[in-house]
Amino acid sequence: MDNRPIGVFDSGLGGLTVVKALKELLPNESIVYFGDTARLPYGIKSKDLVEQYSKQITKFLIKKDAKIIVVACNTATAMALNRLKKDFKNVPIIGVIEPGSKQAISKTSRGKIGVIGTIATIKSKAYEISIKNKDKNVDIISKACPLFVPFVEEGLTNGDAINQVAKHYLSSFKNKVDTLILGCTHYPLLKSVISKITKQITLIDSASVVATDAHKKLQYHKLLNQGVQKGTLHCYVTDLPMRFEELGNIFLGEEIKHLHLVNDF
Amino acid sequence: MDNRPIGVFDSGLGGLTVVKALKELLPNESIVYFGDTARLPYGIKSKDLVEQYSKQITKFLIKKDAKIIVVACNTATAMALNRLKKDFKNVPIIGVIEPGSKQAISKTSRGKIGVIGTIATIKSKAYEISIKNKDKNVDIISKACPLFVPFVEEGLTNGDAINQVAKHYLSSFKNKVDTLILGCTHYPLLKSVISKITKQITLIDSASVVATDAHKKLQYHKLLNQGVQKGTLHCYVTDLPMRFEELGNIFLGEEIKHLHLVNDF
Known part of the structure; x- marks a missing residue:
């Protein structure tokens, strides 16, 4: 039984x-979340x-006693996951790209997979590489959709403009x-708009697939918390941006109770 | 005759x-520009x-021998200009809001002025305060337009979506x-789209009004460079984002020749 928290981070x-x-999948696990709200967005930044x-965030989460690190950001996974795995060998680290690729391969009927994400994620070709490593015969078409994130953050998830x-x-x-x-953690909130265009x-x-992957990794490393008490969620952010609470609710589906502002980043 | 450069900064x-x-106005003045591309956008961040x-950027520009500081960012002007003026008393500092407000008052025929900008600029009420200080009888309507910046940065300055x-x-x-x-340095690039809606x-x-204001300030403080040689432009950025060159060209109207990456910010 390991009641240390799961560390999760994203650019925001x-x-x-x-x-x-x-x-939803692991209700008794505690979570420490880090959102780098002062320095977002990552999607237009250099590798x-x-x-x-x-690396700075991973160190922070390890100091907070994280037993596993989930890179819940497609851009950070695409650009930094390999580096993190090399530099932090004592803690399992998972990203969002491997689970998403696996799921796509298992679902495709004709071997034709599309990928959408930020400019950085698409330029990195991380999904292509991950998919091709698993199945060379799959055809992949990718497209960066940099306006989707600001639309979600503006709360404009329906209407003529979006x-x-x-x-x-x-x-x-x-x-x-x-x-x-949907190669960006913001895009699930645009599912209904996207499916109007993409139809069948x-x-x-990737969110739910990543949770399943984290579960497997915890099981494999014997890190699961076998207790029955409900886990806690502590969120650390580098800035309290405008509309913070509203956005937190949109993404989490509930109020963020334990919120901490980190000043020394 | 003072051949030290003019310091200019923006979030990006x-x-x-x-x-x-x-x-265009002061071709023989040299300019040191600082674009905080690693930490943009400021418009959604806290005061x-x-x-x-x-403050950190102003210190940097003063070290680069700037004789005047131009805060070429509406958000930074709205949120930080007063602080900067208090903390750096030995160098004149101007922002973009005072000149824009003055110009609007001189142009309004019915005393009804609108202001558009980022969430932070609009929330700060900096334009309202500046205009009301000059003319109490003007009516002001403000609106945050947070999607305009990402549209410009995506190069989507015309078409159905914008x-x-x-x-x-x-x-x-x-x-x-x-x-x-147009209370944001990105918005002039959307002038044709905006005027289709706003008509007459x-x-x-504010860009050209700010240049005029800088000219006056330099004259007043006897800081003008009276030489005839063409000034240089050195640009310092905290990151080299995707599409950097393309964007530089769009905003500056020419290639950025002397570009430096600052690593210790």
């Missing part, structure tokens, strides 16, 4: 969609910088892929 | 629209954090104001 609050899935930020933006980004996927990976294409929302 | 590259105006960042977003934000200004302040409303683009 999007990773709370992964926390939500973890809480060097995202690696540096991710529909036009979705059409602008997604029309080219129609009849070309049968499965589409299967959407892969 | 938007402030280069002010640099462009400065170069404490924006003050802290702005037209829908502009309609969403700006329809309420029609018949209510006669003058509209006069748009105030």
